[in-house]
Amino acid sequence: MNIFIMGAPGSGKGTFSSRIKEEFDLNHISTGDIFRANIAGGTELGNQAKAYTEKGLLVPDEITNNMVKDYLSHLKDKKNGYLLDGYPRTLDQAKAFEQMTEGTDLMVDEIIVMDVPFEELTRRITGRRMCKQCGEIYNIYSKPPKQEGVCDKCGSVLTQRKDDNEESLKTRLSEYAKNTEPVIAYYEEKGMVKKIDATSSIEEIWPILKEALSQ
Numbered sequence: 404m405n406i407f408i409m410g411a412p413g414s415g416k417g418t419f420s421s422r423i424k425e426e427f428d429l430n431h432i433s434t435g436d437i438f439r440a441n442i443a444g445g446t447e448l449g450n451q452a453k454a455y456t457e458k459g460l461l462v463p464d465e466i467t468n469n470m471v472k473d474y475l476s477h478l479k480d481k482k483n484g485y486l487l488d489g490y491p492r493t494l495d496q497a498k499a500f501e502q503m504t505e506g507t508d509l510m511v512d513e514i515i516v517m518d519v520p521f522e523e524l525t526r527r528i529t530g531r532r533m534c535k536q537c538g539e540i541y542n543i544y545s546k547p548p549k550q551e552g553v554c555d556k557c558g559s560v561l562t563q564r565k566d567d568n569e570e571s572l573k574t575r576l577s578e579y580a581k582n583t584e585p586v587i588a589y590y591e592e593k594g595m596v597k598k599i600d601a602t603s604s605i606e607e608i609w610p611i612l613k614e615a616l617s618q
């Protein structure tokens with residue numbers, strides 16, 4: 404099973420990706436997480452990506468495509484397939500991915516789109532907090548930690564992503580509308596998309612998503 408999970412910023416991609424990955428034992432690749440880890444580690448890739456991600460702009464296709472190609476070539480267990488989260492985000496990336504995987508067992512089978520109305524996205528993004536240590540995601544409005552600012556799972560301090568501010572969010576939403584919605588339309592035409600209404604709570608959405616993936 405090879406899956407793309409797509410959706411606007413705040414649509415729940417990250418939260419549900421970790422559940423899907425565990426439930427179906429998939430290789431999880433999140434381009435956003437890879438960029439953030441590289442920025443934190445001060446690598447060359449991180450230095451190239453930093454200015455774009457912090458402003459909410461997309462990292463240029465060439466850099467992103469090369470990074471994904473490299474990850475695919477190092478997949479540990481190809482048999483189980485992958486869950487690709489945050490890619491492709493432009494039509495160029497979608498076409499590049501087709502070229503990379505054409506005729507191999509890495510071609511994508513299904514595209515999951517997490518669908519959330521735009522008004523709800525802002526609340527989710529500005530309330531989001533993350534554990535720097537273990538990556539657990541919280542929201543001060545809908546999923547607060549037991550103790551303010553502290554991770555329930557590992558006790559580390561919670562932080563806010565650099566791009567989770569109103570200014571960067573505006574840019575991320577317009578990048579999504581301009582570049583990523585056409586990618587969804589492209590796969591819809593091919594009949595590969597499953598749209599999930601992701602407006603309600605995590606516990607309500609999860610069984611629906613799991614069922615959609617089991618079909």
Ligand SMILES: Nc1ncnc2c1ncn2[C@@H]1O[C@H](COP(=O)(O)OP(=O)(O)O)[C@@H](O)[C@H]1O
Nearest residue numbers: 412434435455456459460461462467489490492
């Ligand atoms: N496929 C991609 N192409 C270009 N830039 C990307 C891609 N994936 C991630 N990024 C960069 O990393 C940032 C964060 O990605 P992600 O965590 O998936 O964010 P979001 O919560 O906005 O969906 C993006 O705003 C962008 O700058």
